Amino acid sequence: xxxxxxxxxxxxxxxxxxxxxxxxxxxxxxxxxxxxxxxxxxxxxxxxxxxxxxxxxxxxxxxxxxxxxxxxxxxxxxxxxxxxxxxxxxxxxxxxxxxxxxxxxxxxxxxxxxxxxxxxxxxxxxxxxxxxxxxxxxxxxxxxxxxxxxxxxxxxxxxxxxxxxxxxxxxxxxxxxxxxxxxxxxxxxxxxxxxxxxxxxxxxxxxxxxxxxxxxxxxxxxxxxxxxxxxxxxxxxxxxxxxxxxxxxxxxxxxxxxxxxxxxxxxxxxxxxxxxxxxxxxxxxxxxxxxxxxxxxxxxxxxxxxxxxxxxxxxxxxxxxxxxxxxxxxxxxxxxxxxxxxxxx
Numbered sequence: 315x316x317x318x319x320x321x322x323x324x325x326x327x328x329x330x331x332x333x334x335x336x337x338x339x340x341x342x343x344x345x346x347x348x349x350x351x352x353x354x355x356x357x358x359x360x361x362x363x364x365x366x367x368x369x370x371x372x373x374x375x376x377x378x379x380x381x382x383x384x385x386x387x388x389x390x391x392x393x394x395x396x397x398x399x400x401x402x403x404x405x406x407x408x409x410x411x412x413x414x415x416x417x418x419x420x421x422x423x424x425x426x427x428x429x430x431x432x433x434x435x436x437x438x439x440x441x442x443x444x445x446x447x448x449x450x451x452x453x454x455x456x457x458x459x460x461x462x463x464x465x466x467x468x469x470x471x472x473x474x475x476x477x478x479x480x481x482x483x484x485x486x487x488x489x490x491x492x493x494x495x496x497x498x499x500x501x502x503x504x505x506x507x508x509x510x511x512x513x514x515x516x517x518x519x520x521x522x523x524x525x526x527x528x529x530x531x532x533x534x535x536x537x538x539x540x541x542x543x544x545x546x547x548x549x550x551x552x553x554x555x556x557x558x559x560x561x562x563x564x565x566x567x568x569x570x571x572x573x574x575x576x577x578x579x580x581x582x583x584x585x586x587x588x589x590x591x592x593x594x595x596x597x598x599x600x601x602x603x604x605x606x607x608x609x610x611x612x613x614x615x616x617x618x619x620x621x622x623x624x625x626x627x628x629x630x631x632x633x634x635x636x637x638x639x640x641x642x643x644x645x646x647x648x649x650x651x652x653x654x655x656x657x658x659x
Contacts, residue, residue, distance in 0.1 A: 332466065336370040337379045339436075339459055344372050347448055349440045350419050354426060356434035357394060357404065358552040365391035366400065369434070384490070385511070385553050385569050399423045400435045408449060420444065424452055429464045472558040474536055475543035480559045487515075487613040490555065490567060511569045513607035514576035517620040518546075518583065520562035521599045521632040530594055538592050542600075545590060549583040565617070573606065573637060580604055580635045588633060599633035606639065622647060 340352045353371035357364045365388055370379040382391065394401050399411045403423040411421035419439040426434040436456065438444065472479045478486065491513050520526075520542065527535040539562065546556050546564065555567040566583075570576045580602045587600045603623025607616050623638040626647060641647040 332463075333369075333381070333384075335459075335462070335466075337381075339455070340370045340372045340379055343436075343438065343452065343455070344374075346451065347438065347440070347444075348374075349438045350374055351437075351439045353437050354434060355400060355437065356426075358391070359388045360548075363388075364394045366394060366397065367391055388552060400437065403435045404432050406432055408453075410443065422449065422452075424456060426456065427460055428467070429460070475540055475558050477543050477546070477564070478555060478557045480557065483557055483559070483565065483617075484613045486555060487567060487607075487616070490569075491607050491611070511571055514568050514570055514573075514604055515607055515616045515620050516566045516568070516576070516580050516602055516604035517617065517624045518564040518566065518580075518600050518602050519624050519628065521601055521628065523562035523598075526595055526598065534594055538595055538598065541590070541592060542587065545586050546583065549586050550579060554579075565620075567607075573639065576604055576606075577635060577637060584633065584635055601627040601632050602635040603627055604635070604637060 336354050340354060343349070343352045351371065351373045354369040355366045356369050358367045359365045367386065368380065368382045370381050372379050394404075399409045399421060400423055403409045403425050406425050406427070408425075409421075409423040411423065413420055419441060420443050422438045422440065422444045424436040424438075425432045426436050436452070438452070470478060470482045520538070523535070523538075526538055539558070542564070543556070543558065546566070550556060550566060550568065553569075557565040557567075559565055566580075568576060568579060570579070584600055584602055588597065590597075592598055601624055603620045603626065605616055605619040605623065619638040623636040623641055626641055627634045627636040638647065642649045
């Protein structure tokens with residue numbers, strides 16, 4: 315048992331991918347405890363309307379873990395209060411659920427937390443009550459899991475805002491746009507073929523941010539950056555990828571069916587920022603440029619197009635959202651992604 319445990323812990327901490335990390339965790343617990351099933355669920359969505367996202371689920375006979383797609387429609391996911399035992403475990407305590415009927419499996423639910431908060435639960439179904447020894451084993455493994463996630467956060471996230479940092483962008487861009495979810499449920503959550511989704515990249519730049527730093531100092535400037543990151547979290551969906559590239563430049567990677575949908579989301583961010591009263595500074599505005607991610611795009615190619623749209627917005631009044639494609643169509647920008655008959659990616 316001890317040798318097997320060490321092997322699983324070595325495997326668990328050998329990955330730098332959070333999806334694989336969750337799959338590895340449920341796989342290790344299934345091998346060690348031989349339960350009927352083991353699963354990780356995360357709480358996602360707006361406050362008051364949070365829902366359960368399945369990160370990884372393994373039954374006794376499952377060859378691979380099941381998971382909800384990363385870009386799942388939040389309204390299709392079950393509400394938190396639909397699962398009282400999970401909701402109770404979110405308070406930080408281990409929950410032992412009594413079987414609803416004779417022969418039903420026992421359920422043990424553990425809180426899954428980061429250094430800052432409880433973010434979900436680990437749910438284990440067993441044929442009988444889980445022993446104290448097994449509960450302690452799960453608790454110890456979850457502490458290692460939490461510490462390892464903390465190390466990932468330290469390397470992947472901006473220390474000031476908590477958003478993803480610049481060095482994670484290329485890898486997560488390619489993963490999001492070129493590979494599907496690990497394994498998705500074959501159910502009604504899958505979008506119909508007619509509802510084809512496209513990826514969009516938006517670049518957000520704070521207008522006149524140098525004046526904030528010069529006039530109020532860098533501590534106040536940092537507070538503006540922190541508050542703007544919170545506005546981003548509240549303005550976009552839980553699965554949209556939010557980055558701080560450095561200074562006053564932020565990036566969002568989202569998936570929408572139409573350009574109008576992407577523009578609407580970015581306009582919401584612009585309006586929320588303009589309406590917010592920043593302490594001491596008062597009102598600030600942002601300029602936003604965005605582009606559709608094209609087949610075969612490189613991260614730098616997509617970013618360059620969106621950045622050109624931002625540059626145009628800042629040079630034509632600021633405090634606006636501009637589409638690179640619309641600017642090219644109007645003749646305001648040249649489409650330099652095509653030279654002759656060769657398309658450059």
